[in-house]
Amino acid sequence: MTLPAFETLLVSDEDQVRWITLNRPEVRNAISPLMLSELETVLTASAEDNAVRVLVLTGAGRAFCAGADLAVESDALPDVDLARSDAVFDLLERQPQPVVAAVQGAAAAGGLELLLCCDIVLAATGVRIGDVHANAGLLPGAGGSYRLPRRIGVNPARWLMMTGEMAPADDFRRWGLVHDVVPAAELIPAAGRLAQQLAEKSPLGLRRMKELLRDGLEQDRATGLAHALSVAQAHQKSAAYAEGVRAFAARRAPRFTGR
Secondary structure, eight states, X not given: OXXXXXXXXXXXXXXXXXXXXXXXXXXXXXXXXXHHHHHHHHHHHHHTOTTOOEEEEEESTTOSBOOBOOOOOTTOOOOOOHHHHHHHHHHHHTOSSOEEEEEOSEEEXXXXXXXXXXXXXXXXXXXXXXXXXXXXXOOOOSSHHHHHHHHHOHHHHHHHHHHOOEEEHHHHHHXXXXXXXXXXXXXXXXXXXXXXXXXXXXXXXXXXXXXXXXXXXXXXXXHHHHHHHHHHHHHTTSHHHHHHHHHHHHTSOOOOOOO
């Protein structure tokens, strides 16, 4: 699938992995209305592209993302459409493919909210992450107040949101949001290796795995267990299941095709 040229993103495909780079380094990759629109275009196209099995989200320059672009000219307030932001971030969270975030520099405010919508987060040594909305008398407008306590726990989330402090990536690893912290020079190679590992799995299996994980967090025990059983039974009828079982019996690597 051919994508258009973008002004705020760099998009490239490599071995079934789509790399999406936030590309406004002069403003620490602050999220503008145009970036939101372009991100929506990429995510929508990627969701329907059978050739894309994994997404990697990263940032150009010295920061991952500083949040919404709040630059003010004259007496005008910045144009931040919170409903649009919320919709695009939800699209990222519901992306059928696994989404890996590779974080360099800082991830603040909306940058943290982006990470909360990714499946696995890798960070470079020295990275700092925080909510910081409280420092400007603002509120997280793209789901951060809902997702953060569910990803790292209520008490760390309360501290981050109320104090506006930035914390090192190692703290977020301890809290569970960051999977690993690696030297800066190893960040992109490490993200690439992880993405390739995921790309070798069954696309259908991982899509259903994501759905079960996401839905299970919102369901009561009985509903969640019944839903998990129903999806697993349906999966037994898929070509992906048949290939996985045959490959296991033959002691060979499975060869998954399609979605």
